[in-house]
Amino acid sequence: DVKVTQSSRYLVKRTGEKVFLECVQDMDHENMFWYRQDPGLGLRLIYFSYDVKMKEKGDIPEGYSVSREKKERFSLILESASTNQTSMYLCATWTGISYEQYFGPGTRLTVT
Amino acid sequence: AQSVSQHNHHVILSEAASLELGCNYSYGGTVNLFWYVQYPGQHLQLLLKYFSGDPLVKGIKGFEAEFIKSKFSFNLRKPSVQWSDTAEYFCAVKRAGTASKLTFGTGTRLQVTL
Numbered sequence: 565d566v567k568v569t570q571s572s573r574y575l576v577k578r579t580g581e582k583v584f585l586e587c588v589q590d591m592d593h594e595n596m597f598w599y600r601q602d603p604g605l606g607l608r609l610i611y612f613s614y615d616v617k618m619k620e621k622g623d624i625p626e627g628y629s630v631s632r633e634k635k636e637r638f639s640l641i642l643e644s645a646s647t648n649q650t651s652m653y654l655c656a657t658w659t660g661i662s663y664e665q666y667f668g669p670g671t672r673l674t675v676t
Numbered sequence: 677a678q679s680v681s682q683h684n685h686h687v688i689l690s691e692a693a694s695l696e697l698g699c700n701y702s703y704g705g706t707v708n709l710f711w712y713v714q715y716p717g718q719h720l721q722l723l724l725k726y727f728s729g730d731p732l733v734k735g736i737k738g739f740e741a742e743f744i745k746s747k748f749s750f751n752l753r754k755p756s757v758q759w760s761d762t763a764e765y766f767c768a769v770k771r772a773g774t775a776s777k778l779t780f781g782t783g784t785r786l787q788v789t790l
Contacts (some may be wrong), residue, residue, distance in 0.1 A: 568719075604685070606766060606782035614775065622777075631777045658776035663727065664710070665778060667720040673758070 567591070568668035570655055576674045583642040585671050587655030595658035596638040597665065598622075598630065600651040607654065615639055645675045680769050682781035689757050690789050697752040697784050699767030706772035709750040711741055712780075715763045723765075726750065737761070762788045 571586035581658050587596065599607040599622075609622030611630040619630050627649060631639045642649055655668040681700045689695060701707060711723040724735025731743040741752045750767060766783050768778040 572696075581774075597777075604782060606682075607768075607780040609777065612777060613774075656720075660776070663708070664722045664725060665776070667712075669719045 567630050567668050568655055568657055570653075570668040570671050573639070573669060574672050574674075575609065575646050576676065577642075578676055579646060580640075581645050581675075583645050583675075585640040585642075585653055585655075585673070587638045587640070587668055589636055589657045589666075591657060591659065591666070592635065593636070593657040593666075596632065597656040598628075598638070598640045599654045599656065600624070601654055601670070602651050610640065630666055639659075642673075645673075647675050649673065650675045679692070680779050680781040681766055682761075682765075682767055682784050684784045685782070686785045686787070688787045688789065691694070691759055692756050695757045695786070697727045697756040697767075697786070699750045699752065699781060701748050701750070701767075701779075703748075703769065703771060707729055708770040708772055709741070709743060710768040710770070710778065711735065711739070711750075711752050712766045712768060713763045714766070720766070723752070726784070757788050759788050759790055762786060 569588050577583050597612040598610040601607050608624050613619045614630045614669045629641045653671045656665040679702045709726040712720045713723045714720045722783050724733050726733045727741045735742045764781045764783050767781040770778050
């Protein structure tokens with residue numbers, strides 16, 4: 565069974581803090597994604613990764629960076645959190661076998 | 677830029693009513709199409725997908741969608757909704773021949789009343 569886990573369901577951070585959101589998958593999928601989900605805006609792609617140490621910017625990369633040192637782990641980094649980064653963050657993986665993205669449960673981040 | 681439009685933002689239906697949620701995309705080339713659902717408090721999961729062949733695709737829980745290439749549409753349908761269908765529904769598009777990147781619509785919140 566496919567499993568995508570995210571390190572926290574809820575997170576509260578202060579403005580200016582460096583924030584790490586972790587995503588781990590156990591399916592050996594090469595492609596991984598970070599989205600943010602906001603009411604009325606749907607899901608917007610922040611960054612994605614095709615393989616270890618390979619990353620590409622998505623549609624809204626400003627204020628974020630990512631790290632993928634191991635295939636199973638894809639981290640989203642907020643270098644200096646701001647209140648407009650308060651959102652739900654979703655991690656996903658892609659399988660070329662069933663051709664779909666699998667999503668984690670999400671991390672609801674609040675920046676105060 | 678490729679975009680995906682879901683014109684219904686919030687839909688309220690009574691149980692047993694029929695459902696149709698609209699999805700239109702702007703890309704003119706070959707596309708793969710998806711509908712995802714997010715039940716309250718749960719993660720997104722795939723309802724159905726279209727890659728090729730029969731433009732009428734059937735998914736889980738009695739949902740189906742029809743790809744109409746001339747209209748750039750992939751509308752989701754269900755003949756009779758249940759209270760348990762209350763959820764947010766997202767349409768997504770992937771350009772064929774590219775990587776696994778999806779572009780999502782803004783979502784439609786469906787509320788089914790008893």
